[in-house]
Amino acid sequence: MQTTAVVIGAGHAGLAMSRRLTERSIDHLVLERGEVANSWRTQRWPTLRLLTPNWQTRLPGHDYAGDDPDGFMPVADVVATLTRYARLVGAPMRTETTVRTVRAAPGGFEILANGDVLCARAVVLATGACNLPAIPGVADAIPRSVTTLTPLTYHHPGQLPDGRVLVVGASATGVQLAAEIHRSGRPVTLAAGEHVRLPRTYRARDIFWWLEATGLLAERYDQVDDLTRARHLPSPQLTGTPEAVTTDLNTLTAMGIRIAGRLGRIADGVAQFSGSLANTCALADLKMNRFLTRADQWATTAGLDDELPPPHRFAPTSVDPLTPLELDLTSGEITTILWATGFRPDHSWLDIPVRDRTGRIRHDGGVVTSAPGLYLLGMPVLRTRASTYIHGAAGDSDALAGHLHSYLSSRHR
Numbered sequence: 149m150q151t152t153a154v155v156i157g158a159g160h161a162g163l164a165m166s167r168r169l170t171e172r173s174i175d176h177l178v179l180e181r182g183e184v185a186n187s188w189r190t191q192r193w194p195t196l197r198l199l200t201p202n203w204q205t206r207l208p209g210h211d212y213a214g215d216d217p218d219g220f221m222p223v224a225d226v227v228a229t230l231t232r233y234a235r236l237v238g239a240p241m242r243t244e245t246t247v248r249t250v251r252a253a254p255g256g257f258e259i260l261a262n263g264d265v266l267c268a269r270a271v272v273l274a275t276g277a278c279n280l281p282a283i284p285g286v287a288d289a290i291p292r293s294v295t296t297l298t299p300l301t302y303h304h305p306g307q308l309p310d311g312r313v314l315v316v317g318a319s320a321t322g323v324q325l326a327a328e329i330h331r332s333g334r335p336v337t338l339a340a341g342e343h344v345r346l347p348r349t350y351r352a353r354d355i356f357w358w359l360e361a362t363g364l365l366a367e368r369y370d371q372v373d374d375l376t377r378a379r380h381l382p383s384p385q386l387t388g389t390p391e392a393v394t395t396d397l398n399t400l401t402a403m404g405i406r407i408a409g410r411l412g413r414i415a416d417g418v419a420q421f422s423g424s425l426a427n428t429c430a431l432a433d434l435k436m437n438r439f440l441t442r443a444d445q446w447a448t449t450a451g452l453d454d455e456l457p458p459p460h461r462f463a464p465t466s467v468d469p470l471t472p473l474e475l476d477l478t479s480g481e482i483t484t485i486l487w488a489t490g491f492r493p494d495h496s497w498l499d500i501p502v503r504d505r506t507g508r509i510r511h512d513g514g515v516v517t518s519a520p521g522l523y524l525l526g527m528p529v530l531r532t533r534a535s536t537y538i539h540g541a542a543g544d545s546d547a548l549a550g551h552l553h554s555y556l557s558s559r560h561r
């Protein structure tokens with residue numbers, strides 16, 4: 149079968165791209181291994197809520213129209229939103245269709261899916277940035293008596309054995325799951341490496357309002373000082389709750405969660421934590437305050453100081469001087485380790501030499517320059533800092549569909 153373009157993945161990114169291709173009358177097909185929003189249906193834990201506010205969950209041709217713009221969507225509502233969006237877009241789609249191979253072919257690409265071969269002049273990879281858990285090598289040294297989980301296999305605290313839980317990673321996933329597991333009555337130790345501290349609200353506005361208003365989310369990938377670092381930055385320590393509470397290390401300590409430094413090594417069954425937790429926290433505080441200063445300056449320039457409550461600063465992260473540096477994983481105290489150490493994409497089925505030695509696709513703002521006609525969408529800081537979030541797909545899909553259109557036209561001439 150022949151089509152002009154194939155989009156792989158029917159998450160929000162693939163659906164946004166389908167909309168953009170339709171706008172440009174480019175004949176295409178969206179291939180999806182599950183149903184629309186498959187990642188949200190099958191790979192996220194049920195109590196997850198978006199950390200971005202509802203008003204920001206906008207896609208090309210679709211704004212949030214519910215009655216709770218300042219709330220945070222539970223997973224089920226994300227699935228419902230994307231399912232409605234797929235209908236709105238009218239995406240030409242084949243679900244339950246797993247792409248096994250994409251390879252170069254005369255005039256474009258060959259896509260092998262469910263035993264069929266499709267030919268397309270352009271391919272858009274929208275298969276997600278979070279298909280697999282990123283687990284550090286130290287995991288190999290965990291004693292077999294300890295149960296290990298990842299955010300992809302975690303569903304609820306009831307599935308964990310009794311005993312203390314070590315959550316490794318204090319970014320959005322880690323702080324949320326540490327709090328949830330602690331509330332279930334299990335003691336929790338949270339190993340915190342480098343993290344991004346942000347308050348949920350500042351001067352009576354949600355932090356994402358400030359991130360958008362100050363222009364930070366609009367910063368382009370080719371203007372960011374250290375792009376590799378920006379693309380690998382941990383997610384902010386934020387949770388979406390109906391009460392819009394801040395979930396930082398101070399909050400978690402006050403709940404009774406024990407905070408340790410970065411998990412560096414496991415030797416002879418003993419987990420060793422970095423002694424630099426105080427420095428790591430001081431750096432996170434400093435960066436948060438830098439952003440708040442930028443926000444205050446922006447508010448003054450925009451003439452909003454009379455409308456907003458006055459600027460203020462949050463208490464520095466308080467670090468217990470008796471923070472444990474070691475935990476014996478063979479003693480039976482720790483029964484579970486939950487890796488909240490990030491995610492990585494899975495493009496292992498891509499049979500085109502466009503990946504670097506870490507397996508990541510080399511691209512220029514989503515344009516895979518070494519394979520003309522191949523595009524990548526839905527990656528952190530793909531074209532702007534907003535690319536990391538759902539609403540960033542609007543600008544990214546527009547730019548890439550424009551490039552794809554020009555590419556097809558130039559080949560036609």
Ligand SMILES: Cc1cc2nc3c(=O)[nH]c(=O)nc-3n(C[C@H](O)[C@H](O)[C@H](O)COP(=O)(O)OP(=O)(O)OC[C@H]3O[C@@H](n4cnc5c(N)ncnc54)[C@H](O)[C@@H]3O)c2cc1C
Pocket residue numbers: 156157158159160161162179180181182183184185186187188192196197198199200245246247248274275276277278299321491497525526527536537538539
């Ligand atoms: C825990 C977590 C919380 C997040 N919270 C937020 C948030 O609060 N706000 C926000 O804006 N963003 C959030 N994100 C980030 C981002 O919005 C999501 O990662 C989003 O799902 C990415 O959308 P996508 O369309 O790029 O990929 P996905 O939603 O992952 O969609 C990719 C699709 O491709 C399909 N697919 C994959 N491989 C194949 C194949 N070989 N063949 C066919 N189909 C395939 C998958 O089944 C899937 O449906 C969060 C991410 C995670 C992991």
